[in-house]
Amino acid sequence: xxxxxxxxxxxxxxxxxxxxxxxxxxxxxxxxxxxxxxxxxxxxxxxxxxxxxxxxxxxxxxxxxxxxxxxxxxxxxxxxxxxxxxxxxxxxxxxxxxxxxxxxxxxxxxxxxxxxxxxxxxxxxxxxxxxxxxxxxxxxxxxxxxxxxxxxxxxxxxxxxxxxxxxxxxxxxxxxxxxxxxxxxxxxxxxxxxxxxxxxxxxxxxxxxxxxxxxxxxxxxxxxxxxxxxxxxxxxxxxxxxxxxxxxxxxxxxxxxxxxxxxxxxxxxxxxxx
Amino acid sequence: xxxxxxxxxxxxxxxxxxxxxxxxxxxxxxxxxxxxxxxxxxxxxxxxxxxxxxxxxxxxxxxxxxxxxxxxxxxxxxxxxxxxxxxxxxxxxxxxxxxxxxxxxxxxxxxxxxxxxxxxxxxxxxxxxxxxxxxxxxxxxxxxxxxxxxxxxxxxxxxxxxxxxxxxxxxxxxxxxxxxxxxxxxxxxxxxxxxxxxxxxxxxxxxxxxxxxxxxxxxxxxxxxxxxxxxxxxxxxxxxxxxxxxxxxxxxxxxxxxxxxxxxxxxxxxxxxxxxxxxxxxxxxxxxxxxxxxxxxxxxxxxxxxxxxxxxxxxxxxxxxxxxxxxxxxxxxxxxxxxxxxxxxxxxxxxxxxxxxxxxxxxxxxxxxxxxxxxxxxxxxxxxxxxxxxxxxxxxxxxxxxxxxxxxxxxxxxxxxxxxxxxxxxxxxxxxxxxxxxxxxxx
Numbered sequence: 001x002x003x004x005x006x007x008x009x010x011x012x013x014x015x016x017x018x019x020x021x022x023x024x025x026x027x028x029x030x031x032x033x034x035x036x037x038x039x040x041x042x043x044x045x046x047x048x049x050x051x052x053x054x055x056x057x058x059x060x061x062x063x064x065x066x067x068x069x070x071x072x073x074x075x076x077x078x079x080x081x082x083x084x085x086x087x088x089x090x091x092x093x094x095x096x097x098x099x100x101x102x103x104x105x106x107x108x109x110x111x112x113x114x115x116x117x118x119x120x121x122x123x124x125x126x127x128x129x130x131x132x133x134x135x136x137x138x139x140x141x142x143x144x145x146x147x148x149x150x151x152x153x154x155x156x157x158x159x160x161x162x163x164x165x166x167x168x169x170x171x172x173x174x175x176x177x178x179x180x181x182x183x184x185x186x187x188x189x190x191x192x193x194x195x196x197x198x199x200x201x202x203x204x205x206x207x208x209x210x211x212x213x214x215x216x217x218x219x220x221x222x223x224x225x226x227x228x229x230x231x232x233x234x235x236x237x238x239x240x241x242x243x244x245x246x247x248x249x250x251x252x253x254x255x256x257x258x259x260x261x262x263x264x265x266x267x268x269x270x271x272x273x274x
Numbered sequence: 275x276x277x278x279x280x281x282x283x284x285x286x287x288x289x290x291x292x293x294x295x296x297x298x299x300x301x302x303x304x305x306x307x308x309x310x311x312x313x314x315x316x317x318x319x320x321x322x323x324x325x326x327x328x329x330x331x332x333x334x335x336x337x338x339x340x341x342x343x344x345x346x347x348x349x350x351x352x353x354x355x356x357x358x359x360x361x362x363x364x365x366x367x368x369x370x371x372x373x374x375x376x377x378x379x380x381x382x383x384x385x386x387x388x389x390x391x392x393x394x395x396x397x398x399x400x401x402x403x404x405x406x407x408x409x410x411x412x413x414x415x416x417x418x419x420x421x422x423x424x425x426x427x428x429x430x431x432x433x434x435x436x437x438x439x440x441x442x443x444x445x446x447x448x449x450x451x452x453x454x455x456x457x458x459x460x461x462x463x464x465x466x467x468x469x470x471x472x473x474x475x476x477x478x479x480x481x482x483x484x485x486x487x488x489x490x491x492x493x494x495x496x497x498x499x500x501x502x503x504x505x506x507x508x509x510x511x512x513x514x515x516x517x518x519x520x521x522x523x524x525x526x527x528x529x530x531x532x533x534x535x536x537x538x539x540x541x542x543x544x545x546x547x548x549x550x551x552x553x554x555x556x557x558x559x560x561x562x563x564x565x566x567x568x569x570x571x572x573x574x575x576x577x578x579x580x581x582x583x584x585x586x587x588x589x590x591x592x593x594x595x596x597x598x599x600x601x602x603x604x605x606x607x608x609x610x611x612x613x614x615x616x617x618x619x620x621x622x623x624x625x626x627x628x629x630x631x632x633x634x635x636x637x638x639x640x641x642x643x644x645x646x647x648x649x650x651x652x653x654x655x656x657x658x659x660x661x662x663x664x665x666x667x668x669x670x671x672x673x674x675x676x677x678x679x680x681x682x683x684x685x686x687x688x689x690x691x692x693x694x695x696x697x698x699x700x701x702x703x704x705x706x707x708x709x710x711x712x713x714x715x716x717x
Contacts, residue, residue, distance in 0.1 A: 033562040036536035120364060127368035133349070210357050211364060214324055214349030214372070223352075227326070230356030233531050234552055235328055235624070236559035 021250070028247040032240050051244040063245055065217060066224035070203065071252060073220050077142035078199040085145045085194055089152025090183060094160065104153065110146030119207045126212065137212040138220070142202045148194040155190035156183065192263035199256055221249045312397035312601050318342070319602045324349040325376035325591075326358060329623030333616055337609060344602045346374075354378055355673060362594070366390045371594040373603045377425065378589040379414040380479065380668040383493075385592065386417065386424055387670040387713055392593040394423040397604045406612055410664035411629040415590050417495065417667060424592060426607040427629035429620070431550030431587030432658035433483050436557060438545045439569035439647060441468070449571055453515060456574045460524040463545050469526040471546045472538055473516060475687045476680045477530050480586050481516075484548070485509040486666045487584030488576055493669040499716040500708060502669065504679075504701040505694065511576075513693040520687060527687040536560035548573050550586035551627040551655040558645045566644065570651040572658060583658035585666070588629065627655065634659060671707045678703040 411427035490509035682696020
């Protein structure tokens with residue numbers, strides 16, 4: 001009996017989170033007429049394949065291009081951003097130099113500034129260099145990850161022993177080499193956590209591309225779908241494309257989570273304890 | 275895939291307000307300038323054109339192929355209120371606005387007061403084109419100012435009555451020609467188990483179209499000051515009329531543009547819709563099961579035998595301040611919105627209804643439409659387009675006006691407050707808003 005209440009709560013939560021995805025799956029499998037006239041939580045004629053075909057064919061496959069853009073923006077920024085955050089956090093944890101705490105505090109305060117508030121100033125800065133509406137205008141700002149620096153520092157302090165670094169130095173290993181061959185291995189769970197956080201943050205950063213980009217071929221999938229969705233009022237044929245597109249666009253996120261969640265849980269746990 | 279647009283808007287506007295403060299001083303120098311010169315550039319020119327019209331590339335390609343010296347590059351994004359207008363303002367501040375932009379009539383005044391539009395009155399070809407356009411659409415881009423043209427009218431949304439011909443006939447209800455008859459029909463429709471229409475709690479634009487028809491004039495500008503009158507006699511008449519239908523539960527109130535809304539039309543729950551010309555497509559794709567059962571009639575009148583129509587929507591192609599090639603930009607905008615070739619393509623790709631007089635007789639707009647029982651429905655709209663009063667003016671802060679009014683309308687529909695309350699509130703916030711942006715208001 002004692003266990004049934006938590007199970008009930010968990011069950012309700014699971015349902016709460018899964019129903020929208022179920023709805024999306026069902027909705028994306030219908031034709032436009034059936035979408036408005038049939039039970040929203042159960043299948044009618046199964047048209048998912050047709051919808052997918054239409055989605056990928058619409059306007060010379062621009063959706064596929066958006067998906068590719070998203071993966072490049074997000075994957076690239078998360079990968080590079082994680083390396084930068086790890087190096088920065090590691091340096092702050094393992095080296096003593098003047099201004100260390102000051103730098104760390106500045107980075108920490110960066111956590112408090114939401115990405116949305118930075119989008120417009122960034123736009124004005126990039127305008128000065130005539131660099132708006134380019135790949136770089138979205139990619140470069142996405143590399144910055146103050147929370148990642150914070151996590152990396154905490155984790156490096158706890159998991160990379162100074163003695164080990166001493167030993168590496170005595171063996172003649174340079175600092176950079178030590179970082180990449182010894183320290184990153186020890187920090188791996190934290191790095192995965194940082195990567196995932198960063199991945200999700202960039203994937204969801206919608207305002208920056210909205211403000212920066214005017215060229216449809218550069219859009220990430222979130223902005224592309226949003227663009228279509230704002231036009232549904234006057235072009236209702238876009239509705240099914242938005243729904244099917246939304247379903248397709250969550251697949252990369254699901255894959256990233258399934259592949260990395262093992263490490264992620266570890267990282268979160270140890271970050272919390274140490 | 276629904277984003278909280280209101281909060282996004284607030285973030286964006288507050289950010290804009292910040293930048294506006296920091297660079298306020300240099301604006302004053304430029305507002306005094308009148309129509310700039312309009313001379314052809316030497317050598318080949320590339321124009322940037324931002325719009326969200328689907329399939330626009332195909333239209334622009336026709337121009338680019340024929341004009342190697344004036345190439346147009348299309349940029350795109352979400353629809354105006356979905357973020358593109360905000361981007362235009364940001365780009366104007368940053369000094370890298372595109373040459374041309376797609377702006378709906380109700381948003382043009384906000385660009386005008388921010389001094390974001392190039393006055394095309396200096397271009398002879400533009401002023402000469404005036405007579406090609408339906409009078410009221412030209413009024414939308416000149417704001418009644420002398421010697422001014424702030425964009426080329428593109429499309430229009432003349433309104434008419436979409437109704438379920440089969441249901442009206444079957445139940446022996448005459449098709450209403452006046453609003454009085456419409457209310458009487460509403461009772462009979464209710465008795466037959468339907469709703470005469472769905473009162474749209476968030477399309478303040480539709481309500482504005484109804485007020486426009488009734489003679490309401492929400493804004494006026496005498497050249498120095500703005501007047502706001504959303505509670506004048508005519509608008510109040512319209513508000514009270516719909517309030518009556520809501521109170522008697524003769525209209526449904528499902529949120530517009532949703533599945534339930536489509537469903538209400540698809541399942542014969544809703545029998546009519548007083549909407550714009552582009553609404554033809556909305557019903558067609560939202561209510562596919564009712565194909566062949568619809569018809570279109572002129573919108574109900576306030577006086578028996580009257581012939582006044584309202585307008586809902588429509589947009590212009592504007593040239594932004596700072597464009598290095600206003601002459602070429604105006605030339606392209608004129609071609610885009612007056613040539614039969616471009617208008618036919620725009621209608622085919624995006625169902626745009628032309629703002630030119632000649633546009634109403636495009637072959638595509640003369641045919642019968644199967645969904646509407648073969649009726650040549652666009653003839654009704656062509657007629658309506660000539661019956662729209664030319665002197666309706668939009669205010670410079672419509673986004674916030676709409677937001678306040680729509681909050682009030684939602685409350686009214688759920689039984690707290692009335693439509694008139696909502697309009698009174700919207701008027702007050704609008705005046706406040708104008709003042710806070712240092713736009714002069716007459717009270």
